[in-house]
Amino acid sequence: MNKLAFIFPGQGSQRVGMGQDLAKEYDVVAETFAEANQVLDIDIKELCFSGPEDKLTETINTQPAILTTSIAFYRLLAEEGITPDVVAGHSLGEYAALVAAGVLDFAAGVKLVRKRGELMSQADPEGNGTMAAVIGLDAAEVEEVCDKGSQYGIVEPANYNCPGQIVISGEKEAVEKTTELAKEAGARKAVVLNVSGPFHSSLMESAGEKFADYLEDVEFNQPEIPVVPNVNAEPTTDPQEIKKALIKQMSGAVRWEESIEKMIADDVDTFIEVGPNRVLKGFMRRIDRSVTALNVRNQRSLQKTKKKL
Template identity: 50%
Template sequence: MKAYIFPGQGAQFTGMGQDLYNSSEEARTLFHQANDILGFDIAKIMFEGTAEDLKETKVTQPAIFLHSVILSKVLGDSFQPDMVAGHSLGEFSALVANGTLEFEDALRLVHKRALAMQEACEINPSTMAAVLGLEDDVVEEVCKNIDGVVVPANYNCPGQLVISGSHEAVEKACEALKEKGAKRALLLPVGGAFHSPLMEPAREKLAKAIESTRFNTPKCPVYQNVTTTAVSDPEDIKTNLMKQLTAPVKWTQTMKQMLADGATDFTEVGPGKVLQGLLRKVDRQVNAESISGL
């Protein structure tokens, strides 16, 4: 069974998508459509912008989404997923890939998501940290015992978990985790505490937009960040997507579930090869490739 997976924030790079634009009429049409929907020339920023330009949340999220989705569309008949999943933002790309969301609707949601997350970061200054070399349950227990808001946010692969919360609580947790034997507990250069309760203002705004968007019956199941299991009912997909901003990304568990459900070939579609690397930490023997251009 063929599984397609889609990257999230952090995978962007200068010049992303330029080859797609140059080599495909369909890609050019979709980029122009995206510029109209967003109200600014995102294609120009993707192709010519600096790394700093691309790091701005309102640019980063639609840029990664566009790269992944346009690439999956121009792959044509060779793109035949039996199951899909996306890491955080990547879940929106996955939902276009399996037909749950139309391209335009998904892009509008991604744009609203980026703006809402940016606003939430300004309301509650906060941060995230990568923790390496500890079992998940140890990290969970340490977070529980810290005063303030700090929670597991991204279960990326065995031995790699990202925590999220207020600056003070995350810093205290990092010290406690080092004492527990973490190889590293490192603050990340991010704008806020994604996938934590501090994203509640963003969740509320995005939930309203999701509620008013049409969700179709998908062509194949999506393995969602919140549940880790195969989901095909449009209403269930919608509910899970609403929860995503304040709930952890259970990527390790999702990859294990896809393998258990019969996935034999994984293809990462979009910028970078991060997910392919994480997948190999789950199963070294897995058949995985990355496609980032034509």
């Protein structure tokens, strides 16, 4: 029997205006933004709808903004009778997946990612770290150039996104030198990204330790459907396993390509990216074109997805 997966995007998918058109049309979307405003100490609705962009892209704001938008769209799909058999999220998106699976309630999820963003910002206060995208090398080749680049400092694979696209993370000099090594090794492109920290690298271990302390007081419920964590790409319904995976995820690599391949092996043939952009849908084209990849990010894509289903 074929299955439907919802996949939720992470940091970098934000854009000013996200959610605004659907909030005007659907009460459940507007109510989700209003609920987030009650929980947080910032006007997340105003930030998502109107910006300013520089404030929206601050890690501490981006994370609850994307989570709120993704869950607003998720609730809309549920209201339309479209529900998943399994969920996964890319990095930050994993928290939206947990809300969708019933592991966390929405208010707890929003508070959690706000705290996560705060701790991640504090882990590199002087801005010594960064990330870079390497295009055109396979995983083994990227791991090899990271090994060579480590002579200049910490540099590690961070996101295994799809065939030919891997993001590396670490100290600025080491990341910059490794992009040069990647080009020498045959990379079609290797470019430093405009990010606010060395996410998913060992430089985030201090943030992970503090986050673990914070998570001790957060209740994780039994998932209603399987969740595929980033760190091991193995579906689970164990709340404690999910909690441990979130801590590891702070400094561990996002195994996104493996996560998608695992779901396909488990008979998922349709994926819907639920969130403000269509980054993950783009990855799907490179991972496996035989499955259906859809997205919901605005009114037009919602109608297209409903028609396809």
